Amino acid sequence: MSKKALNFKHGNSTKAAVVLVNLGTPDAPTAQALRPYLKQFLSDTRVVEIPRFVWWFILNGIIIPFRAKKSAAKYASIWTNEGSPLKVHTVNQATLLRGYLGERGHQVDVIPAMSYGNPALTDVLEQLQQNGTKRILILPAYPQYSGTTTASVFDAVFDFYKKERNIPELRLVKNYHDHDGYILALKKSILKHWEQHQRAGHLVMSFHGVPKRTLLLGDQYHCECYKTARLVAESLGLKDNEYTVTFQSRFGKAEWLQPYTQPTIEAMGKNGTSRVDVICPGFTSDCLETLEEINMEVREAFLLAGGKEYYYIPCLNEDPEWIRGLAQITESHLSGWPTSAEALRQQQEQAAVSVARAKLFGAPN
């Protein structure tokens, strides 16, 4: 239990906060910055389920020394003047979401946070605790629930409050893989791409992979990816043979969810598919896995295999249609909380009356 002073004041009323949590990214595209990031990420028992003793040696003896350098070079190829794309887009989404919800009459703070790296989720929760924020909605940036990502965000939240005496009202968004606003945003981004480049080619929907073992143990991620893909395809009027679902970013030697993205697209190139359009619906912000792996590595593999045209359709990022969808998802989870100016004013007024009565009658408020 934390020994620090609790920031509790009688009659204290605050806005609710929405914490938009993404995976995280290194602070710089260098091996030095990659080491602590990879160490934090890959030490998470939700991400790697290998027994700790064995994994400690593999992580510190092989993965960190070799992967940090290799990954740093990849990050350098996508880094922008403002920093890592994942962080830039997540921060922008939080700002836009706050503005959009404000226009719809919700006075809430929207704060970006990361599971690994900065701005750290625990620092954000600490700040909210200091502010005396009473209501917090945790909104992971993952439409599809996975034990490796969403549950890891929830773990961090539970761990944080385990040491606190005064816990705010908490709500957790588990998933939104089939939410109308999310599917509509994906549909419109594909239609926009087709308007610019004609409706042609085979559509590949590539999702981040996870070990196949997690599916066999009951993780619903695989089903949610397929449902998202089916709903997007239906919204576009695509037949089953006009799109393919694949899984990317395999890590290590174990079997992951199949079909794997790169071999599938390479085979398409070899077998005479001249054009592919690739979208990554599971990523709401462009990042290393989309900009480098899908837009560079897989592109090259497809063209080398004989394919002629390769299009990468960007993530939803700051797309206004996506901000609208995200606001709808958020709004449904804020339901019943005092977020309007009027509700906050009434709450403040009641608190003031209660403090005044206590003073007058010398009773607790």
Ligand SMILES: C=CC1=C(C)c2cc3[nH]c(cc4nc(cc5[nH]c(cc1n2)c(C)c5CCC(=O)O)C(CCC(=O)O)=C4C)c(C)c3C=C
């Ligand atoms: C070790 C296993 C990994 C699992 C399981 C995993 C699941 C998973 N990851 C994302 C989203 C992202 N992953 C990103 C990078 C990344 N992922 C892994 C490993 C696993 N991911 C590593 C080692 C890395 C770091 C980069 C590298 O060295 O290859 C990113 C991009 C971050 C960025 O800075 O741009 C995202 C996003 C999901 C959605 C997911 C399971 C569903």
Ligand SMILES: [Fe+2]
């Ligand atoms: Fe990953």
Ligand SMILES: [Fe+2]
């Ligand atoms: Fe399934």
